[in-house]
Amino acid sequence: xxxxxxxxxxxxxxxxxxxxxxxxxxxxxxxxxxxxxxxxxxxxxxxxxxxxxxxxxxxxxxxxxxxxxxxxxxxxxxxxxxxxxxxxxxxxxxxxxxxxxxxxxxxxxxxxxxxxxxxxxxxxxxxxxxxxxxxxxxxxxxxxxxxxxxxxxxxxxxxxxxxxxxxxxxxx
Amino acid sequence: xxxxxxxxxxxxxxxxxxxxxxxxxxxxxxxxxxxxxxxxxxxxxxxxxxxxxxxxxxxxxxxxxxxxxxxxxxxxxxxxxxxxxxxxxxxxxxxxxxxxxxxxxxxxxxxxxxxxxxxxxxxxxxxxxxxxxxxxxxxxxxxxxxxxxxxxxxxxxxxxxxxxxxxxxx
Numbered sequence: 001x002x003x004x005x006x007x008x009x010x011x012x013x014x015x016x017x018x019x020x021x022x023x024x025x026x027x028x029x030x031x032x033x034x035x036x037x038x039x040x041x042x043x044x045x046x047x048x049x050x051x052x053x054x055x056x057x058x059x060x061x062x063x064x065x066x067x068x069x070x071x072x073x074x075x076x077x078x079x080x081x082x083x084x085x086x087x088x089x090x091x092x093x094x095x096x097x098x099x100x101x102x103x104x105x106x107x108x109x110x111x112x113x114x115x116x117x118x119x120x121x122x123x124x125x126x127x128x129x130x131x132x133x134x135x136x137x138x139x140x141x142x143x144x145x146x147x148x149x150x151x152x153x154x155x156x157x158x159x160x161x162x163x164x165x166x167x168x169x170x171x172x
Numbered sequence: 173x174x175x176x177x178x179x180x181x182x183x184x185x186x187x188x189x190x191x192x193x194x195x196x197x198x199x200x201x202x203x204x205x206x207x208x209x210x211x212x213x214x215x216x217x218x219x220x221x222x223x224x225x226x227x228x229x230x231x232x233x234x235x236x237x238x239x240x241x242x243x244x245x246x247x248x249x250x251x252x253x254x255x256x257x258x259x260x261x262x263x264x265x266x267x268x269x270x271x272x273x274x275x276x277x278x279x280x281x282x283x284x285x286x287x288x289x290x291x292x293x294x295x296x297x298x299x300x301x302x303x304x305x306x307x308x309x310x311x312x313x314x315x316x317x318x319x320x321x322x323x324x325x326x327x328x329x330x331x332x333x334x335x336x337x338x339x340x341x342x
Contacts, residue, residue: 045175052178055185064194067299072189079189082182
């Protein structure tokens with residue numbers, strides 16, 4: 001668990017810092033973080049970078065000679081697969097991940113957490129929890145989660161989230 | 173960051189594949205095509221026609237130097253040449269038609285013969301032409317001329333980037 005000093009006058013900075021510690025908070029509630037979304041995105045991202053690298057390698061190998069049919073067909077293949085991978089990545093972020101900040105499991109329960117702030121001047125941190133198909137919403141003012149020196153108070157964050165989760169999830 | 177660089181590179185390569193030109197966008201570097209194109213205009217190229225017409229403006233790389241040259245076609249002729257037997261060819265054709273071009277800058281007194289190199293009288297359409305100019309944006313490309321030709325501008329741009337990075341607190 002590492003903490004960064006953030007500007008307590010910047011709502012986005014506080015939101016990002018709080019998002020990064022959702023894992024720690026839900027760990028105390030007994031959830032294990034699932035990295036399947038970020039792993040999928042990483043694999044897709046790395047493969048598109050690899051495809052661009054391949055295009056660069058082809059350019060150097062064939063000296064970018066467009067009269068060479070083999071070069072052009074390899075390049076076409078690489079370009080088409082790059083855009084397919086990018087399209088899949090876009091669809092995944094937009095329709096599958098849908099802004100999930102935390103995804104965890106406890107026994108056979110799975111939880112997804114979405115967070116947002118209305119604007120960069122509104123310190124109200126909106127949290128939406130999806131637990132086994134049921135949606136629960138709460139709002140925590142970000143200024144109650146941070147010390148004056150700009151560090152996140154993990155205990156305050158934990159107690160607020162724990163209180164919220166226990167209000168609807170009675171099972172231990 | 174890596175994503176931005178690779179996407180830009182892939183879009184560039186995608187354009188190259190679509191236009192069939194190794195360099196689909198070219199910045200005009202000289203005034204030899206004035207008044208049609210000025211220094212710093214960006215040209216859009218297309219390289220899918222088998223033959224180009226007299227009057228078309230084409231881009232080619234001069235053999236001795238690696239800068240692209242944008243000039244107008246003033247003469248052309250098509251020659252039927254036998255396909256050399258050393259290359260394995262699955263088609264039954266024994267000859268193929270090759271177009272040869274002579275080019276000239278609108279603002280130049282004479283044609284491009286001296287640019288082609290010793291003993292070379294024409295450009296090979298298929299092998300040497302990078303593309304046929306289909307459209308242009310005036311002046312935008314001047315920034316690349318400034319970056320390559322003026323070292324102080326390069327530093328000024330880095331400084332501007334650094335300052336904007338400092339102040340773009342999200």
